[in-house]
Amino acid sequence: MLSLFYYTAKSTSRALTRIALVGAVSTSLICFRQSDLKSLIAYSSVGHIGLIVAGALINSNWGFQAALAIIIAHGLSSSALFVIANINYELTYTRSLYLTKGIIVLAPTLTL
Numbered sequence: 001m002l003s004l005f006y007y008t009a010k011s012t013s014r015a016l017t018r019i020a021l022v023g024a025v026s027t028s029l030i031c032f033r034q035s036d037l038k039s040l041i042a043y044s045s046v047g048h049i050g051l052i053v054a055g056a057l058i059n060s061n062w063g064f065q066a067a068l069a070i071i072i073a074h075g076l077s078s079s080a081l082f083v084i085a086n087i088n089y090e091l092t093y094t095r096s097l098y099l100t101k102g103i104i105v106l107a108p109t110l111t112l
């Protein structure tokens with residue numbers, strides 16, 4: 001998009017960057033109120049994508065490198081978090097964070 005529509009992208013990138021950052025911050029605030037473990041991981045993924053889009057739209061070398069670093073970190077961490085959430089669900093048969101507060105008693109290896 002940047003090579004084909006350089007002038008249009010240059011004028012709209014600030015607005016899109018602001019929208020992406022507002023989306024990332026708002027989904028991060030939603031994460032504070034989540035009680036479902038899978039929803040928490042999913043909303044944090046949306047927040048990561050907002051940061052990736054903002055980093056790419058800044059159109060600087062640092063922005064692209066930061067977006068790439070977040071993509072790699074997100075790919076590794078979110079898949080591992082979903083695996084841990086599934087293990088937690090198989091142990092407790094619930095995804096509620098309120099009901100699994102004492103998971104350290106059942107599975108201390110998950111808390112390391």
